[in-house]
Amino acid sequence: MAAPCPHCGSTDGVDHLCSGQSLQLIGQVLDGRYKIESVLGQGGMGMVFRATQTSVQRPVAVKTLNPSLAAAPQFFERFRREAEIASRLRHPNVITIFDFGRAPDGTCYYVMELLQGESLKEVVKREGPMSLRRATSLIEQATQGLAHAHQEGCVHRDLKPHNIMVQDLGGRDFVKVLDFGLVKALEAEEEEQLTSTGQVLGTPQYMPPEQAGGEAVDQRSDLYSMAGVLYFCLTGSSPFGANTVRKALTASLTQQVPAVNSKRQGAPVPAALDAFFRKALSPEKEDRYQSAQELIDAMMESVEDVSAEQLDAMPSGGSSSGVNERGSGSRASGSRAGRPGAGSGSGVRSSRVGASPGRGSTPSNVVIARSQAGAPGGSGSSPSRVRPPPARAAA
Missing domain, CATH: 3.30.200.20 (Phosphorylase Kinase; domain 1)
Structure with a gap:
């Protein structure tokens, strides 16, 4: 008890x-x-x-x-x-x-x-699936934060759309990953309480099979979950749709990742992105991308030959209102035509697709909690400001 x-x-x-x-x-x-x-x-x-x-x-x-x-x-x-x-x-x-x-x-x-913002889950729930440019931009930022945490020996263990917040900073998307590091302490204590019931902590829809099976997790487990979040941004659903740990384990071990275009209408993505998901969501850790930077590079390479029109195309059910490709740091969109940019790294990537430039310097004293300001998506060529909803937080 x-x-x-x-x-x-x-x-x-x-x-x-x-x-x-x-x-x-x-x-x-x-x-x-x-x-x-x-x-x-x-x-x-x-x-x-x-x-x-x-x-x-x-x-x-x-x-x-x-x-x-x-x-x-x-x-x-x-x-x-x-x-x-x-x-x-x-x-x-x-x-x-x-x-x-x-x-x-x-x-x-x-x-x-304390930050004004909105979770990825809430953004997609309100606006529908995102453009390819915006989704990859947001996930690039989040994965850069993940890379830093992994370098410091910190594994998240519960990455999901609810734990990634999107802020509107000067008309640009800016991402924050929440609840880092504290999951492990809670998990250790709760595992003792849950042992007799066979329950496993985490969110089944984004849980890697090793975690669902009660095995050890590491940075590659986080990368599996992050790929699942990208899939959600593009389709509005998790890769396997599992709502229990047992279903998540069974699906990840026995099913192939559904093609993105099978769940995304009106704005097809390149076949290379499906190959990216097959590797990123592999049931075996050794077969996945081994580092956050490797995952970022593979994601960007899978879309770097895509036209600007395809990058900005909105799927059926998606909203074109709001700001697309709101980056962190001072980067613009890709080094090749169609390579989406954002993220918090230094340096500037030139672009031939006319995407709006990345955000300038990051405010250094923005004060956690989470609140909800609308973080829209749409064409990078005509950004609009978001409406700020009342403050809330991710618990």
Whole structure:
């Protein structure tokens, strides 16, 4: 049985979300430093609040972790180790963690920059599948953030459209990957609670077979999930459509990845992209792309001979409103005609397709949490501004 929630006494364990905790924290100063103002969101890991760091009056997002997990023996030490690693990550495309700790009442929390934005899941849900240019641009940025985390020894373990946020910075898409590093500590604790039921943590639709089978994961597992997110951006669905861990494992081991064009109407992608997905979503880690940079290079090579019209074509059900190819850093679109650009790397790629240039310097002090500002997609030749929805957060 799971340890009882210190706030309401529930023993539901990993499935428990404590509404009593949120009611208690609103208006309070957590750990003497963070004044909790409102709820931004909630999920299996815990709840996210908008808060103010009282010492410097800085707006921040505070995530408090599932009380049942936090009450378990040895949890905080695991959490502390993983939070220390995650807080060292400094990359434009990875959310910044400012602080973490445990309050006197036992509440474990971490503090993040507060950003206006919208998850990839919400963008696609609202607008439909993306243009080829925009999808590859967003995934390039996210994968560059992933590369940095992998270099620092940090594996995400739960990459999915919900954990990748898109901001509108000056009319350009800018990507942040959320919840880095902290998944491992939570997973270790929850695995102990779930052993008897045979459950595995993660999101089945984007889970690599080794994770679904309860085996060790590494950076190649993250790359599998990232390829699945690209597939979602292009089609509006996950590669195999599995909604349980068992189905995810069976599908990834026995089925070939459906051709993108079979799920995408009106804006066909090149056959080379299907070859990319077959390798990226291979059931064996050794057969996949072995590094984040290798995945980026292969993705870009699969579309570099595509015409500008095909890059910007919107599939049926997709929205042409909004801004296409909003890059990070100071890069424009590809070095060859039709090679989409973006990402946070340095240097500038010239383009012969007339795509709009990449964004300028990244604000260095944009303060996590996640909120939702519309991140549209459409033609790079006529960008429009997005409407900012109310702030929310990924829990």
